[in-house]
Amino acid sequence: MSTKYTWALLGILTLVVCELVTVVNSNRDEALRIMENAPVIDGHNDLPWQLLDKFNNQLSKVNLLTLNDTHTNIPKLQEGRVGGQFWAAYVPCATHGKDAVKRTLEQIDVIHRMCEHYPDVFVCVDSAEGIAEAFRTKKVASLIGVEGGHSIDSSLGVLRTFYNLGVRYMTLTHSCNVPWVDNWLVDTGSDPPKSNGLSEFGKSVILEMNRLGMIVDLAHVSVKTMKDTLEVSQAPVIFSHSSAFKLCNHARNVPDDVLRIVKEKKGLVMVNFYNDYVTCKSVANLSDVA
Structure with missing residues (x-):
């Protein structure tokens, strides 16, 4: 290959790269x-659990402006234009029937304290109006989702x-059955069905959430639970963090027939x-997500 041809080829490649970058x-x-006009609202973030796991919920020991060993910190939220965030008040399934309510209250508390500790960044809200006002003031509208029906201790x-206290959605299960609803592991055979979807009390939980205005979250539940809830609920439901079963046949994902009902x-x-x-x-990338 001649030097002249080489330089010509490099020139073409440079133009192509510049075009791609543009x-x-x-x-x-x-x-x-x-x-900027329609900020991202993210449905599920486990940072409160990280605050418990790493710092025992002692906010004096953590700086969310510089924290770099978690998926979330304030600079990342701002760079991603996150305008609304549901923070997960999660406690493990092992707390079920023991101290789940107390420990969930502590996670709700740390979310409120996070808003108080960083008032220029976060504002705790519990309504659509609150979210709109947070957008207007360029703050992260901070909402609370309880992750797992075991947190209410069937009450x-x-x-x-x-x-x-500001909770605006509840995930009906985590990775465990509760007395009134089955979780996704039932579909893998790892857990035996307990309620065959929703029990009668489970249906009363759904209707009470509807009455209150608390969103029903079907992430982590069995397919039968998904369908039972979609039939019972008088309000739209969400899957706060689930993907598509047709693209990846994992039991945490949502099958096509359920997507159509949704x-x-x-x-x-x-x-x-x-x-x-x-x-x-x-391995996955953003194109796979899209």
């Missing part, structure tokens, strides 16, 4: 422009108390970015 930058600029009174009921599925749920492999 397209990428243009797409990024357009995405950021859109998100509608506890459910109502959580609502009064569409009919005007519900919402928020995609889980966890590699194993996106591609059923250890």
